[in-house]
Amino acid sequence: MLGDVKAAHSAAEEKLVAEFARARGSLPGAAPVGALRDAAFEAFKSAGLPTRRVEAWHYTDLRMAMRDALPVAPAPKADASLKQKLEKLAPRIADLETTRLVLVDGYFVAELSDVTPKGVTVTALSEALAKGDAAFVEALSAPGMGQGDAALALNTAFMQGGVIIDVAAGTHVAQPIEMIALSSEMSAHAVYARSLLRVGKGAQVTLIEREVSTASQIEQRNHALVVSVADEAQVEHVFVPAILKSASTYVASLLAILGAKASFNSFTLVQGGGLLRRQIHMRFDGEHAKGQLAGASVLRNKDHADTTLVVQHVAAHCQSREYFKTVLDGESTGIYQGKVIVAPGAQKTDGAMKSHAILLSDDATMNNKPELEIFADDVVCGHGATVAQLDEDQVFYAMARGLPKPVAESMLLEAFVDEATDRVESEPVRVYLTSLIGQWLSQRGAA
């Protein structure tokens, strides 16, 4: 067959090559960073945009979805309107005091951000890259994680914004850190943000990533967060990506590395919007660590949301949990791919993965691919995946008690999704997430 014949570069791929040549000089970073960018771009160039031929992208064809490649967003001009916008678009989460870090088009804007508490250092990506400190560059590139992923390589090549958060060893950060990403609504552009959260030994922190987009145009986002959790540290993480215009593309990567006895709990709420790929790589480097990845996706119209996980158990005695819920309406497509790899020697691994989906429409599609790859014998690993529709009996039960059908369905769907949001530790954050899901459901009722 023609499989080995490399097709000519697509228009978007050619644009990316031109864009890299154009922007390369203005992208931040000292010499070693430049070399990192070049190597990453070469890797991207030889692989091209991911297609369904790439097994890790079995259900998402980014090459098809990206008809065009937009120029890298320029640094925003700080002006008063941004502050108003921030207040309007990202009101405080009820009952939750947070330390806010504000990014506009991926760029960290210190003027809009709160002062960070003791033990927490925040640096703009450009500043950190300019120093080019070797240890930092290594931490940012998370070696061994997501290798061969062309979308991640693209992020490394183009990373233009982002923030570096360092939490000193032993620091218990009381207030959650809230990263708020806004878009400047300038002409159509691409945002390549790369952030790093380094949590020192025994430290504790909660990071909430909230994104808002009011852009009227198509956007292309490629966002990556590297989380390095040192021994005995504990990290809670919540990510609410922006709802982009349809035909937008968004690749959001999370790379988490856990030390011994560390704990990491991450939750993602996807509310649709164009094509969104959430890819998470989590690796257990130290023994007795616990990692949990959870999420909910609520999709409608032609939303395409792909959740792809790779969990690598390298060290023994670790526990991983993955728990995802998907609700699909309209002509949406949901994808869950979860891969748990237990390396030789990672004995006593305890892994459990679940993906549940409800289809509300005959035009919606759900694809599940939960994988296990196991090279150690003394392990307990399992996965479960279900796809179904709302239980008619339950709907009937609620309706028999006087609830109109849309209300009954919303109630059941809320309960279905709640099982995932329940995995978020902080109650105010849970309430906030539930309110977002409630908004989505109410729009369903209105339609």
Place this chain on the structure above:
Amino acid sequence: MAAVQETVDRVKSVDVDAYKYGFVSDIESEKAPKGLNEDIVRFISAKKNEPAWLTEWRLEAYRLWLTMREPDWARVDYPKINYQDLYYYSAPKSTPGPKNIDEVDPELLRVYEKLGIPLREQEILAGVQERRVAVDAVFDSVSVATTFKAELAKAGVIFCPISEAVHTHPELVKKYLGSVVPTSDNYYATLNSAVFSDGSFVYIPPGVRCPMELSTYFRINEQNTGQFERTLIIADKGSYVSYLEGCTAPKRDENQLHAAVVELITLDDAEIKYSTVQNWYPGDADGKGGIYNFVTKRGDCRGARSKISWTQVETGSAITWKYPSCILRGDESRGEFYSIAISNGRQQVDSGTKMIHLGKNTTSRIISKGISAGRSNNTYRGQVLAQKRATNARNFTNCDSLLIGETCGAHTIPYIEAKNASAVFEHEATTSKISEDQLFYCMQRGLSAEEATALIVNGFVRDVLQQLPMEFAVEAQKLISISLEGSVG
């Protein structure tokens, strides 16, 4: 079962080298020259006096094959096969078309004996008329003995070598051959279409319940001979048939290629139950030798309320690449897949199933049990798909893996795709080693570690063993124990 117990204690003690069935029998065979080209395809076709349409069909497949690439997505690793270094045809030298058992080469019968074909079947071959199993024995490439023809004929069942069916029932062969696995299907199936040697042809007429279980023993015999079986089973409206397939092969140094194609077709209300016990030579302790088993098996539930059930016990072969599938086209049709795949030594197994739900109210069930020991890798790869039209499609999948020893691997790669809101798919998979608690519980009651392990492994595969016809269940248990020998220390 005792098998499990044996399994446990023998897994390690089993010297993988000591393959019980590794012998080469000296039967002269008639071979085509090495290599593959259009002339060889024509030679094979001519050897069988095939009609022109079939020769053309083969040549078309061959030409297509030349444009195809060997698939590389499976989790298996082997040196590249030189397709020009294989023989594509070899027929045992024996009187043409033996009418009865006496005409069969006694050497063949001795081979069956060594293979441990159940006594009852040997009796059949020896002419004892009590048996209720019909054996269409495939020795290397040509069917040499077919029994019970008369009784089957009384019921109207056609059970004969496909090479014969081409002549006696050309309309059926022409209508159904390649209709489930088209010549363009995949690399190995296409190769098979071009060079298939022989295989079984079964046709069950409407409303007939096949009076006996049909059975075929495959045997790869001639050195360097690829075995390209082609099986075609058609169950017409309201009929039922149970078909058994079992295989063992002599020991070899060269890797042998086996690329069979099995096509099943059920019309309205028909049912086919297809059972396989596969025990080809798995290679020695270093993975040298052993059979490459690249098989395409697919069933098409064409009629409403029809059913196809695959049951397999896979213990042999160096490499297994096999996905018995069901296309659930008819409304309310049902597909089942029950599998035990055992890998030991350096075996590599990449096996599973596909359930393609096309019709309304279709159901499917997958039970897969993988056991890895030694330095082997065992992968379950399965797809469950509900197309948009497949209202109320229902699937339940359970795949469990058991690891024995820390140098083996067990992998699960399911693809679950629902394009219909009323589809209900459930999938669960677990991977574990034998539970310490269970072992402790058994040992506390006086069983040795080995007996306890055996008991647990036995229980682990029970769901699937129960699906096998009686004759096979016994053989399968034996095989399981043999293939796990030496894996538990």
